[in-house]
């Protein structure tokens with residue numbers, strides 16, 4: 310094994326550099342983000358890891374909260390898929406709730422909540438994905454420039470995997486264990502245990518666990 314590595318010394322050197330660079334980045338940003346979140350009234354559990362600075366803006370009298378063991382990747386070295394911006398999480402009106410469970414992973418993901426966005430446990434969300442429960446501007450021409458208050462809740466259930474650069478719009482629920490293919494646009498509910506892809510996303514396959522004894526509640530932290 311060691312001899313194999315010595316045949317690629319620059320590969321070995323950069324493997325070590327990247328490993329420690331990411332460790333240090335995680336330690337540094339996780340500490341800084343604890344302070345950043347605390348002063349913004351954002352509730353978080355334990356062992357959340359930040360790689361780079363995430364941007365989180367909580368509107369007055371609204372809630373942003375997340376559980377334990379989540380990972381937020383906001384820099385290019387933190388995800389080789391290449392995040393084009395930091396993780397951006399925000400609430401935009403009073404009473405809005407953005408809640409995230411445990412052991413989820415986010416890479417340069419944007420989430421905006423005007424009403425209620427709920428992400429379950431063990432959810433993996435690919436680079437540059439956008440999730441919102443409101444349109445921001447009306448489709449009616451005469452109302453276009455009046456700030457829009459309407460919203461419809463979004464829920465991403467446990468163990469969902471969302472591919473790179475996907476958009477999930479208002480009113481959508483994505484069922485447990487489902488996969489959304491890269492570059493999809495989700496405008497309607499997706500059931501449990503399926504693969505859905507495309508613009509708009511449509512179900513193309515049913516999923517079964519490879520282990521029949523799998524109980525779906527493993528803690529990945």
Ligand SMILES: CC(C)(COP(=O)(O)OP(=O)(O)OC[C@H]1O[C@@H](n2cnc3c(N)ncnc32)[C@H](O)[C@@H]1OP(=O)(O)O)[C@@H](O)C(=O)NCCC(=O)NCCS
Pocket residue numbers: 388390416434435436471472473474488489490491492493504506507513
């Ligand atoms: C959805 C996904 C998991 C499916 O993988 P898979 O089960 O191995 O499926 P396959 O690659 O065999 O593709 C099955 C079919 O779906 C099509 N397809 C797969 N992904 C697609 C996508 N994102 N958009 C459109 N079509 C897609 C394939 O072309 C193929 O079509 P065909 O049957 O007509 O030949 C995978 O394609 C994907 O999108 N992964 C996400 C990668 C990613 O974004 N990672 C996160 C980085 S941060």
